[in-house]
Amino acid sequence: MNAVDKMSAGEVVKRERPSIINTLLRCLRLRCPVCGEASIVQRPFKIKHHCPSCDTLFMREAGFFVGAILVNVITTDFVILALYILCLAVLGLDYQLIIKILFGAALLFPVAFYHYSWSIWLGFDHLVEGLPKSPT
Numbered sequence: 001m002n003a004v005d006k007m008s009a010g011e012v013v014k015r016e017r018p019s020i021i022n023t024l025l026r027c028l029r030l031r032c033p034v035c036g037e038a039s040i041v042q043r044p045f046k047i048k049h050h051c052p053s054c055d056t057l058f059m060r061e062a063g064f065f066v067g068a069i070l071v072n073v074i075t076t077d078f079v080i081l082a083l084y085i086l087c088l089a090v091l092g093l094d095y096q097l098i099i100k101i102l103f104g105a106a107l108l109f110p111v112a113f114y115h116y117s118w119s120i121w122l123g124f125d126h127l128v129e130g131l132p133k134s135p136t
Contacts, residue, residue: 027123050134057134072117
């Protein structure tokens with residue numbers, strides 16, 4: 001399937017529609033959602049500005065990171081809900097212990113999931129509108 005993109009100058013450029021499965025697998029490996037060659041991580045808690053392999057821009061306009069925060073918050077909420085159901089309904093733990101487990105998960109999970117939330121957000125953006133190339 002081909003998608004058609006309209007450029008600002010009125011040119012029409014055809015591009016291949018990205019595969020959802022390939023993009024998801026690249027996100028899970030913390031790789032560039034476009035080429036899958038390079039990591040999106042520069043160092044802990046620091047995302048690269050662009051992909052060194054294909055020049056895809058990761059850090060876009062101010063506020064672009066809000067989507068990654070949204071992914072992290074929603075995923076954390078689902079993890080806490082799943083843990084609550086597991087602890088209460090399945091394991092039958094004491095309520096005080098459940099509160100301690102949920103508190104620990106609420107503090108640790110978002111930190112551990114930080115890079116993945118960025119990766120998922122970049123992959124989503126790539127699937128929806130395509131990521132721009134870095135101006136060189």
